[in-house]
Amino acid sequence: MRILIAGAAGFIGSHFCDRLLAEGYAVVGMDNFITGSADNLAHLSADPRFEFIQHDVTRPIPDIGPVEGVLNLASPASPVDYLEHPIETLEVGSRGTQNLLEVALKNDARYLLTSTSECYGDPLVHPQVETYWGNVNPIGPRSCYDESKRFAEAITMAYHRKHGVKTNIARIFNTYGPRMQLDDGRVVPAFIDQALRGEPFTVYGTGAQTRSFCYVSDLVDGLFRLMLSDERYPVNVGNPIEMTILEFAEHIKKVSGSSAPIEFRPLPEDDPKRRRPDITKAKQVLGWEPRVTLEEGLAETFQYFRSKVGVAA
Ligand code: NAD
Ligand code: UDP
Numbered sequence: 001m002r003i004l005i006a007g008a009a010g011f012i013g014s015h016f017c018d019r020l021l022a023e024g025y026a027v028v029g030m031d032n033f034i035t036g037s038a039d040n041l042a043h044l045s046a047d048p049r050f051e052f053i054q055h056d057v058t059r060p061i062p063d064i065g066p067v068e069g070v071l072n073l074a075s076p077a078s079p080v081d082y083l084e085h086p087i088e089t090l091e092v093g094s095r096g097t098q099n100l101l102e103v104a105l106k107n108d109a110r111y112l113l114t115s116t117s118e119c120y121g122d123p124l125v126h127p128q129v130e131t132y133w134g135n136v137n138p139i140g141p142r143s144c145y146d147e148s149k150r151f152a153e154a155i156t157m158a159y160h161r162k163h164g165v166k167t168n169i170a171r172i173f174n175t176y177g178p179r180m181q182l183d184d185g186r187v188v189p190a191f192i193d194q195a196l197r198g199e200p201f202t203v204y205g206t207g208a209q210t211r212s213f214c215y216v217s218d219l220v221d222g223l224f225r226l227m228l229s230d231e232r233y234p235v236n237v238g239n240p241i242e243m244t245i246l247e248f249a250e251h252i253k254k255v256s257g258s259s260a261p262i263e264f265r266p267l268p269e270d271d272p273k274r275r276r277p278d279i280t281k282a283k284q285v286l287g288w289e290p291r292v293t294l295e296e297g298l299a300e301t302f303q304y305f306r307s308k309v310g311v312a313a
Contacts, residue, residue: 009036080185093148173238205267207246
């Protein structure tokens with residue numbers, strides 16, 4: 001089985017490549033490095049079952065030979081990244097998604113879209129179930145990402161309904177782990193970087209907003225199971241253990257032994273107040289639920305970031 005994975009040089013994409021290779025697949029990675037890094041794939045350079053093509057998926061996709069699966073992870077994902085690249089984010093969710101659906105259609109391949117909990121916007125239903133249509137500001141700063149992903153979901157369903165493409169849609173909730181970019185602005189690398197440097201922890205707003213953090217190996221396991229399933233409607237993939245951002249900052253401060261203070265900064269516009277996946281469907285349809293505890297996941301992540309910031313382990 002040969003699989004095309006777009007967004008392969010990103011945080012989740014590179015872990016998904018590792019998982020597919022471990023499962024015996026041949027993998028074609030594609031990425032334009034807008035937010036990813038070649039470092040994330042360096043360990044695969046000698047693997048004969050791994051090929052890499054540097055390419056922007058919003059441009060026509062070159063003939064890559066037959067593939068049995070197309071996995072679409074290509075998109076800036078951190079708020080700092082998509083606010084810096086709003087047009088590229090809209091283009092990759094729309095034209096990029098369609099180009100990849102065309103590859104799946106031509107090859108009669110299965111297709112998986114990595115969508116997001118941002119489709120629920122600032123949710124009025126809690127925890128979020130897949131049947132909730134969301135509360136999204138279509139013109140706010142985050143709309144470039146939210147509406148890009150909502151379009152991506154819509155065109156994925158259209159290719160399934162019109163052309164019978166075997167599609168899957170994962171709605172991913174906040175995921176963390178090694179290979180995140182230290183400076184991508186997401187809360188996990190931000191707090192870990194601050195802990196390692198002994199700098200103040202920057203909590204936005206009062207820190208009362210909540211998130212639920214999933215370790216990357218659990219997430220990839222959920223995506224892998226979804227890729228093999230016949231479920232055509234969206235499935236939440238995330239960890240349902242929810243905490244406030246202030247609690248999370250206090251937790252990182254405690255486990256790191258940092259004595260730096262917590263400082264409060266302005267809350268970004270439209271920052272969702274609560275986020276927690278209802279994973280009943282993933283449990284039932286995929287037999288999946290997260291296994292890695294926050295303590296275990298953070299220990300792995302700290303170890304990775306220590307090597308990156310040059311702090312002794
Ligand atoms: P990431 O930024 O690390 O990875 C995304 C990758 O896509 C990068 O390597 C980037 O260079 C590549 N890319 C972007 N536009 C491209 C284009 N036009 N052509 C080719 N490559 C392109 O982000 P991530 O956290 O690994 O996210 C992967 C996917 O999962 C994204 O689609 C994201 O929306 C989704 N997701 C992630 C999270 C999370 O918490 N990490 C949550 C929800 C959804
Ligand atoms: N956040 C924070 N301090 C930071 C970075 C983020 O308090 O240095 C908050 C942010 O406002 C949000 C949460 O942490 O409420 C998660 O932010 P992230 O950018 O990781 O992802 P989001 O869930 O907003 O997409």
